[in-house]
Amino acid sequence: MLTPVLSDGWDAEQSWTLASYEERGGYQALRKALATDPDDVIAAVKESGLRGRGGAGFPTGMKWGFIPQDNPNPKYLVVNADESEPGTCKDTPLMMADPHTLIEGVIISSYAIRAHHAFIYVRGEILHVVRRLQRAVQEAYLAGHLGKDVHGSGYDLDLVVHAGAGAYICGEETALLDSLEGRRGQPRLRPPFPAVAGLYASPTVINNVESIASVPSIVANGADWFASMGTEKSKGMVLYSLSGHVRHPGQFEAPLGITLRELVDLAGGIRTGHELKFWTPGGSSTPILTAEHLDVPLDYEAVGAAGSMLGTRALQVFDDTVCVVRAVLRWTEFYKHESCGKCTPCREGTWWLVQTLARLERGEGSEADLDLLLDTCDNILGRSFCALGDGATSPITSAIQHFREEFLDHLRHGGCPFDPAASTAFAPAGASA
Incomplete structure (x- = not known):
């Protein structure tokens, strides 16, 4: 049921260090990618069926393919690590436990779209993540994974870790670009789209942390391996953030299509003496679902058909004590x-x-x-x-x-019936007095 790929090394000793990552086969996918034509890397990501893990679920390889290579301007890759959606907490542990997975993904992705400058835009409040990423980037430079002539391939790449000022709106990709350019973070009018005129009015790819971190495993194991997990239209494995009224909240990496019932069982069930009342499939900006949706497959299509959105897979679980x-x-x-x-x-x-x-x-x-x-x-x-x-x-x-x-x-x-200070004689609709 669980498929640890991104989270496979989280329990390794000092998993965030370069030595630990390379011991687990880290940066082998990069060497493989550098020996491949960039267009073939894009094709592999397209064939894998990888879709954006930041909420909208747009096909990642297709987004890369929109970059006009005949444009004389520089190409840029921007990683959206401004994780701010209430209930969403998947990118932060990934960057803390295994930052080199993201960095290797950044290098491969930049190579594929022919970018020589990349940025990781991190939410400024998570200073511990910023510092860990900065140290990991430094290790990658010292090892020759970043900088001039990466591993003798003739490919150059510079990577900057940029700390935002802490605004939820900067999770919107064009507002993120304005913030990265030093302006107030506000959404831009589209078109033009970032693929044509993004950062510094140049072609830009903007992807979520988890999307980019998934790329090394696709390159290393093949598109068919990745596509073998998940459902027909929602491929691969993802991180589900289960929080709220379950016994053991946390990150669960599983194929797309698992149900909330299965995840709640893995988390030890709803807390003793209570029942599930409502939950969010993808953070607080997605329509809430109820106990009748426990067996809805958690993929883009099924959750959409149930009247909500999979979003960031931030599964906030609320029991019958919540108003x-x-x-x-x-x-x-x-x-x-x-x-x-x-x-x-x-x-x-x-x-x-x-x-x-x-x-x-x-x-x-x-x-x-x-x-x-x-x-x-x-x-x-x-x-x-x-x-x-x-x-x-x-x-x-x-x-x-x-x-x-x-x-x-x-x-x-005349007030909230769930307020402990209120009259206990009153029972809300559907509850037993």
Whole structure:
């Protein structure tokens, strides 16, 4: 059930060092790639079926193929390590435990798209990761994996670890580029797309940490090996971040298509005496699902058909002690705070969503506020400048869809029925008194 590939060496002694990584076969895939034509590397990644591990699931090899090689400008590779989605915690442990997997992936990927400069954009608050990456990059330079004439191949590559200032919006790829160029991180109008005019108005590939870290294993073991895992349209293995009300939360590396029921079993089950109430398949910006979705295969297509998105595979599990209204309010407060303010629907809309949700959570307002929430979400969805606005609406609309009675219970009760200080005589809808 579990397929440790990216996480295979996490338990090795000093796994983050170059010596430990090379002892496990590290940088052999790089030597193999350098002896191959760059176009063949791109073709192998395409054939493997690797899709972006940052949320959208766009085919990685296809994204690389969009780079116009006849463009005289330099080509750039940018790794998006600005992991900021509430509940998402897969890239940070990967970079901490095995940074050289990412660095080897960066070198191979840069070689494939013919880039001679690469950047890893890391969330600034995770200073321990920044330092570990910087040391790993230094080790790679000293060993000849980076710099001039890498392993005598004639290929040159410089890699920079850049610490961001800590803004969720910089996880949006064009806002990340603006931040990397020294400007305020705000999304850009597209087109032009980054593949044509990205960093410094030059052709740029932007990929998630896990996407790039998967490349060495594809080169080393072959596209067919990678494609043998997962489902028909969602290939390979991924890191699932299981957090919340399970006995043993953590990272679980498994093929795409595993179910939450299987992952919860691996995590020791829901905490004693409680039942699953709701969960997120891909972080707080994906529509929430309920216990009836426990057996939905966790791949891009099946989760989409269930009415949500696989996203970053941040599986936040909430049991029956949690107030869904309060949880959604906390997430919405985050999106309101992190809105860059560039577009009116997101800047104003998230503010109104917080006001309305807070009123409902206090047991004030009326049932009409639910329609107001849905109407506000409808005016944000598809009308905001980037996906932040869309993501802010997802937990609200899905919560009302699945737990409308719980919202109304707040109004009937004059406050949150899950508040320990509130009257114990009241039982929320669906609960036994």
